[in-house]
Amino acid sequence: MADLSCNVAGITAPNPFWVASAPPADKLYNVERAFRAGWGGVVWKTLGIDPPIVNVSSRYGAVHYNGQRMMGFNNVELITDRPLEDNLKDIKQVKKDWPDRAVVVSLMVPCTEKDWQFIINKIEDTGCDGVELNFGCPHGMSERGMGSAVGQVPEYIEMVTRWVKECTDLPCLVKLTPNVADICHAANAAKAGGGDGVALINTVNSIVSVDLDLMAPEPTIDGKGSHGGYCGPAVKPIALHMVTEIAKAPETKNLPISAIGGISNWRDAAEFIAMGAAGVQVCTAVMHYGFKIVDDMIDGLNNWMDEKGYATLEDFRGIAVPNVTEWQFLNLKYDIKARIDESTCIHCGLCHISCEDAAHQAIRIIKANGDRRFEVIDEECVGCNLCMFACPVPDCITMERVDSGTEYQNWTTHPNNPMRVEEN
Amino acid sequence: MTTIDVQAGRLSQEQLSENFSDSHPPLNSGNAIVEANRCYFCYDAPCIDACPTAIDIPNFIRKISTGNLKGSAKDILSQNIMGGMCARVCPTEILCQGACVREAQEHQPVRIGELQRYATDWFFESGETFFERGEPTGKRIAVVGGGPAGLSCAHQLAVSGHEVVVFEAREKLSGLNEYGIAAYKTVNDFAQREVDFILQIGGIETRTNQKLGQEVILDDLRKEYDAVFLSVGLGDVNSLGLEGEEPKGVYDAVETISELRQSESLKELSVGRRIVVIGGGNTAIDIAVQSKKLGAEDVTLTYRRGPEQMSATWKEQEFAQTNGVRVKHWVAPKCLRSENGHVTGIEFECTELNPEGKLRGTGELRYMEADVVFKAIGQLLEDSVFSGSEMPAIEGGKITVNLEFETSLPGVWAGGDCVDSGEDLTVQSVEDGKQAALSIHRRLK
Numbered sequence: 001m002a003d004l005s006c007n008v009a010g011i012t013a014p015n016p017f018w019v020a021s022a023p024p025a026d027k028l029y030n031v032e033r034a035f036r037a038g039w040g041g042v043v044w045k046t047l048g049i050d051p052p053i054v055n056v057s058s059r060y061g062a063v064h065y066n067g068q069r070m071m072g073f074n075n076v077e078l079i080t081d082r083p084l085e086d087n088l089k090d091i092k093q094v095k096k097d098w099p100d101r102a103v104v105v106s107l108m109v110p111c112t113e114k115d116w117q118f119i120i121n122k123i124e125d126t127g128c129d130g131v132e133l134n135f136g137c138p139h140g141m142s143e144r145g146m147g148s149a150v151g152q153v154p155e156y157i158e159m160v161t162r163w164v165k166e167c168t169d170l171p172c173l174v175k176l177t178p179n180v181a182d183i184c185h186a187a188n189a190a191k192a193g194g195g196d197g198v199a200l201i202n203t204v205n206s207i208v209s210v211d212l213d214l215m216a217p218e219p220t221i222d223g224k225g226s227h228g229g230y231c232g233p234a235v236k237p238i239a240l241h242m243v244t245e246i247a248k249a250p251e252t253k254n255l256p257i258s259a260i261g262g263i264s265n266w267r268d269a270a271e272f273i274a275m276g277a278a279g280v281q282v283c284t285a286v287m288h289y290g291f292k293i294v295d296d297m298i299d300g301l302n303n304w305m306d307e308k309g310y311a312t313l314e315d316f317r318g319i320a321v322p323n324v325t326e327w328q329f330l331n332l333k334y335d336i337k338a339r340i341d342e343s344t345c346i347h348c349g350l351c352h353i354s355c356e357d358a359a360h361q362a363i364r365i366i367k368a369n370g371d372r373r374f375e376v377i378d379e380e381c382v383g384c385n386l387c388m389f390a391c392p393v394p395d396c397i398t399m400e401r402v403d404s405g406t407e408y409q410n411w412t413t414h415p416n417n418p419m420r421v422e423e424n
Numbered sequence: 425m426t427t428i429d430v431q432a433g434r435l436s437q438e439q440l441s442e443n444f445s446d447s448h449p450p451l452n453s454g455n456a457i458v459e460a461n462r463c464y465f466c467y468d469a470p471c472i473d474a475c476p477t478a479i480d481i482p483n484f485i486r487k488i489s490t491g492n493l494k495g496s497a498k499d500i501l502s503q504n505i506m507g508g509m510c511a512r513v514c515p516t517e518i519l520c521q522g523a524c525v526r527e528a529q530e531h532q533p534v535r536i537g538e539l540q541r542y543a544t545d546w547f548f549e550s551g552e553t554f555f556e557r558g559e560p561t562g563k564r565i566a567v568v569g570g571g572p573a574g575l576s577c578a579h580q581l582a583v584s585g586h587e588v589v590v591f592e593a594r595e596k597l598s599g600l601n602e603y604g605i606a607a608y609k610t611v612n613d614f615a616q617r618e619v620d621f622i623l624q625i626g627g628i629e630t631r632t633n634q635k636l637g638q639e640v641i642l643d644d645l646r647k648e649y650d651a652v653f654l655s656v657g658l659g660d661v662n663s664l665g666l667e668g669e670e671p672k673g674v675y676d677a678v679e680t681i682s683e684l685r686q687s688e689s690l691k692e693l694s695v696g697r698r699i700v701v702i703g704g705g706n707t708a709i710d711i712a713v714q715s716k717k718l719g720a721e722d723v724t725l726t727y728r729r730g731p732e733q734m735s736a737t738w739k740e741q742e743f744a745q746t747n748g749v750r751v752k753h754w755v756a757p758k759c760l761r762s763e764n765g766h767v768t769g770i771e772f773e774c775t776e777l778n779p780e781g782k783l784r785g786t787g788e789l790r791y792m793e794a795d796v797v798f799k800a801i802g803q804l805l806e807d808s809v810f811s812g813s814e815m816p817a818i819e820g821g822k823i824t825v826n827l828e829f830e831t832s833l834p835g836v837w838a839g840g841d842c843v844d845s846g847e848d849l850t851v852q853s854v855e856d857g858k859q860a861a862l863s864i865h866r867r868l869k
Binding site: 068266267290299303304371393395 | 452467487495766
């Protein structure tokens, strides 16, 4: 059995699976259920200054894709709607009952030093393991100058982080919004302000669908809707990219990352950790299936690590990062061609038509005896992978490497590049 | 004079091989992923309640969908050590799949049995091991009967650190998995591979050709061992209760199925041209379908009540029919006709329910010509197993047990088909054996 224990910016937990700051982590009752199910930590639903916010009815929208429900999910919910003292009491109790689990408290208050000092003083007494500064939510709170309104301005990130670090020794994670052009500016600011790590991504600004009868965005509240925060499996590629950017930038490569965004199973988690994350946070999958999914997350990660010979998370954390490079350094001599397995082909024609209409006209139809088969024209095939993805039969189309494997040339030295440098 | 037509080699070797190949081939990886993703991961799922061994079905299916096959197989086998065989033989249509919420939603349950087979097949191919023998307790337990209940009990006892001796009356272990289940449900000697896997844990000695009441005596075992678990199955068969001697050509279905399973060459097995099977359970279905697959021309399965009362599930009945078996309901055997001591046909009386719902004959008669008649009308506990010993309490032809699977004899537990714990199914026997082992462990601690 592998050792799954993790350390995220000085916050330790028996495993890297934490429940993200959201409804599943908003009170004693469900946090206890999470810990009983095996979760390694929670980030408590964001606390604010009393009086508590109020929420609307009809709060979530969803994208169901071809029969799979909640591939994408959005919400117009705000931070906790419970009084501050109720939350503080619950947090204190949970930490007392579950000392080995990570209990991090998410915070969002108005952008004044006084308010941040106030909330930090309040939570220090709970015994929590760290704080997460919510600079991410793109809806509701941002219009009030909080959440992503802070996260979109690196100077504000740095300023607030510094205020927090000046009044507490608790480890401080800065939660970032993906609704920016370059995530590295935000991560740099978090680091400059003294933040111990970053947590990302928060939700992506979105309108998931339009009700064509009401002619209003969904979720619809009495005939109107508003933009909301998008999450779930659909946003994982966006999150993975942003985590990678931070993990590979020289300025932030050692900044601890708590990865968030569409993580639904152990495989997703392993990918984020391979891209440098120290731990992961999960929300949508829990909202869909309940806390029990952590059983497969722990068990699956463990079995996979055993199989690969990784004894600890550190053994594979970040090892995919060096393989992320800029386009200009990719090997232009590398050459692959589509190969169709005749024995499993069901003759649907999708490889042909995707290539014919949208790519390189490299798959021809051979008709004989009332039957048809498909043949790759090697001279035309550029190895784009499109047919392989369109094919509904697993492993029927594969890509075969046909170059010598010994040659290398990239764009920087290519004759077609007007800015090329001379090869030496 | 009627010609009796019973002969071997009605079909070519190729045809026989095809007929007796896997009746439900396994899922491939692509299908398995698609099927696994059909599972809703229900909370407190009805399929778990419907499984006698309470396998956490949504969890093992989720693990297939994430590629965690090792975890999936472990979830299955830690609840049901014969999860591989049960995936093949369970009547899932009345168990897990019958309870699947997709059955209620769209009459297309998740193919749980096939997914279970996918995960356990992976496990058997991988050579992984999950179970370790517990710290030795110094206690010795006799398990009498090496079928599903006995092996399940022995394995669980070994997990708890006890030393086990399994006494099996026949030559091979695995009971009805080896001798009773239709060949096309469990190909490639799966029953014996499963036995090897179960015994791998160590601490289990097996002694075959040791029949209770003959080579081993219950009273002796009670003296020699710290506990005894009886899983002797049902060794006798019910009789038709017709007047006169049974002529040649009338067989017990269980015996013939066993011969068929152990046969080295199906081509050499004799099979009648016209076959009548009497009975409405899975044994009746199995002998009817196997006869058809061996090349019989006409196979009629007769049952004295309607399709709903048959203990064979609707799916089994459908399977028989699509394999060319004619199913005739509402007829009860009246007398066997024979010539020169060999059966030539059988006379039935039509039946119906009287206004009180009791079965009665209508007086109308039907006659069916037959070269062979199979009796598949239920099995009985064999009295002789208790020869020379104090007998446990028996009720309704089965050994009486309490909720802990204890018999009326101190230190003697029982489970499987020889007790009345539910349906006579492999999966129920596995659960009986497991629960009895846990009870024995609690008692011996």
